[in-house]
Amino acid sequence: MSDDIDDHVYLSLAEQHDQEGDARWAFGTGFEDPLHGVDTAVPDGVDGAELAAVCLALGDDALVGAQRLAQWCTRAPELEEEVALANIGLDLLGQARLLYARCGQADGTGRGEDAYAYTRDPADFRNVRLAELPDGDFAFCVVRLLVLSTWRLALFGRLASTADPVLAAVAAKGVPELTYHRQYAADWAVRLGDGTDESHRRMRAALADVVPYLDEVLDARPQFAAHADAVRQETLAVLDQVLLAAGLSLPAAPAVPGSGRQGDHTAHLAPLLAELQSVARAHPEATW
Amino acid sequence: MVTRQSALRARQVAAQVPDPELPMLTLADLGVLRDVRLTEDGTVVASLTPTYSGCPAMAEMRADVAARLRGAGFAKVEIRTVLDPPWSTDLITAHGRRTLRAYGISPPGPAPRRTAGPVPLVLGAARLAVGCPRCGSADTEETSRFSATACKSLWRCRTCREPFEHVKEL
Numbered sequence: 001m002s003d004d005i006d007d008h009v010y011l012s013l014a015e016q017h018d019q020e021g022d023a024r025w026a027f028g029t030g031f032e033d034p035l036h037g038v039d040t041a042v043p044d045g046v047d048g049a050e051l052a053a054v055c056l057a058l059g060d061d062a063l064v065g066a067q068r069l070a071q072w073c074t075r076a077p078e079l080e081e082e083v084a085l086a087n088i089g090l091d092l093l094g095q096a097r098l099l100y101a102r103c104g105q106a107d108g109t110g111r112g113e114d115a116y117a118y119t120r121d122p123a124d125f126r127n128v129r130l131a132e133l134p135d136g137d138f139a140f141c142v143v144r145l146l147v148l149s150t151w152r153l154a155l156f157g158r159l160a161s162t163a164d165p166v167l168a169a170v171a172a173k174g175v176p177e178l179t180y181h182r183q184y185a186a187d188w189a190v191r192l193g194d195g196t197d198e199s200h201r202r203m204r205a206a207l208a209d210v211v212p213y214l215d216e217v218l219d220a221r222p223q224f225a226a227h228a229d230a231v232r233q234e235t236l237a238v239l240d241q242v243l244l245a246a247g248l249s250l251p252a253a254p255a256v257p258g259s260g261r262q263g264d265h266t267a268h269l270a271p272l273l274a275e276l277q278s279v280a281r282a283h284p285e286a287t288w
Numbered sequence: 289m290v291t292r293q294s295a296l297r298a299r300q301v302a303a304q305v306p307d308p309e310l311p312m313l314t315l316a317d318l319g320v321l322r323d324v325r326l327t328e329d330g331t332v333v334a335s336l337t338p339t340y341s342g343c344p345a346m347a348e349m350r351a352d353v354a355a356r357l358r359g360a361g362f363a364k365v366e367i368r369t370v371l372d373p374p375w376s377t378d379l380i381t382a383h384g385r386r387t388l389r390a391y392g393i394s395p396p397g398p399a400p401r402r403t404a405g406p407v408p409l410v411l412g413a414a415r416l417a418v419g420c421p422r423c424g425s426a427d428t429e430e431t432s433r434f435s436a437t438a439c440k441s442l443w444r445c446r447t448c449r450e451p452f453e454h455v456k457e458l
Contacts, residue, residue, distance in 0.1 A: 034346070034369075035369065036346075036347075036350065036367070036368075036369050037335075037366070037367055037368035037369045038368070038369050038370070038371060080431060080432035080434070080442065081432075083432065083434050083435065083436070084432060084433060084434035086434075087434040087435075087437075087438045088434070090340075090342040090344075090438060091340060091341055091342045091438060092342070093342050094338075094340060094341030094342025094343065095341045095342070097341075097342075098341060098371075153407060154406065157405075157406060157407060165372065166371070168372070169371035169372035169374070170341070170371065172371075172372060172373070172374050173338075173341050173371055173372075173374040173375075174341055175374075175402070175407065176374070176376075176399075176400075176402075176458050177340060177341060177438075179400075179407050180433065180456070182409060183409070183433070184433060184434075186409055186411060187411070187412075190411055190412070234406050238409055241409060241411070242409070242411065245411050245412075
């Protein structure tokens with residue numbers, strides 16, 4: 001890396017990539033390694049493959065979730081909600097970048113964030129299927145966000161003291177962000193569940209659509225085995241609290257077989273990734 | 289020769305760099321500039337911490353700090369990212385808070401206390417009382433928890449009728 005690489009974002013990137021003959025940065029969030037300057041050695045006693053699997057799964061949940069939230073732009077019920085959903089998506093995208101960067105260090109490939117986001121096929125993604133389901137109505141958006149943010153917050157709170165210092169720091173940084181996401185979803189769940197007949201009906205329908213994918217989120221083995229029971233309990237307790245206030249309850253429904261953590265996905269993931277990856281795949285060496 | 293004086297000067301130079309999104313504040317006002325030090329061989333090592341995981345301005349901040357330091361005559365500059373401990377709005381200085389208010393942005397109150405164990409969910413929680421940065425009235429209401437940037441929420445003053453932004457407690 002040249003001495004003046006930090007001088008100006010665009011000039012320095014152009015210079016860096018001219019030297020390396022690589023202009024893929026144009027597609028990404030862009031601007032080099034989000035863990036730039038962080039001590040990234042994997043400590044003794046931490047299994048690199050396990051760490052990479054956790055980072056990949058959590059990164060994929062966040063990237064796919066962020067993409068679904070971004071699809072609410074121009075479609076949300078009010079401008080304020082559109083801005084809120086976009087902001088929540090941006091937080092998740094930021095978490096995905098850090099997690100992918102860590103994954104590339106832990107799995108020994110040295111791949112950067114763009115390689116994970118733009119060049120993998122659907123079967124290589126490890127996100128839970130709930131994250132990839134199509135957007136549906138606003139009630140579905142609220143219920144999905146409630147489940148995913150509640151689970152993620154419960155897990156990140158515990159990962160904040162995990163043995164890998166980088167993953168621990170990424171998790172600790174995510175906790176206050178996820179606290180806002182969960183609050184947003186919970187407030188809307190109560191408002192809609194305890195609202196009009198129509199909003200209540202839609203919340204019930206959304207719960208019926210989400211519950212078959214709940215076990216997959218809570219199970220999430222094998223990567224999160226160390227925390228699975230405590231995270232499951234905390235998640236269910238918070239969901240109970242919210243649904244009680246909303247005048248709703250979790251319906252009984254059989255789980256859909258398979259798991260996105262093993263690479264089983266619905267037919268909805270491929271078109272989502274095709275759109276997300278289209279420019280990067282069509283013009284692998286393009287720059288502007 | 290590394291002198292105490294040049295270390296101080298490096299710190300002063302880095303501390304003057306404005307934030308790209310809130311340019312009335314410096315990175316030091318925001319608490320984003322964690323540390324500036326000189327190594328034995330005269331390299332300035334400046335540490336920055338992102339406000340949010342998705343902060344899109346980190347690369348620009350790194351570039352700005354490095355450019356200012358080089359412009360001030362420090363030939364060797366290294367910028368480090370620090371994630372731990374995470375940034376909190378409690379790190380915004382008293383000067384930064386006064387400046388925010390002077391620019392019509394309501395500064396954050398104390399950040400929520402982080403305790404061990406699960407983060408409690410409070411439904412229908414009473415919001416912090418946020419004073420209008422324009423007229424000082426306490427009769428204000430939140431219109432959205434999220435604003436043009438993730439770090440701010442949207443408010444409205446019922447007294448002077450002006451909308452304003454509030455930096456969220458984080």
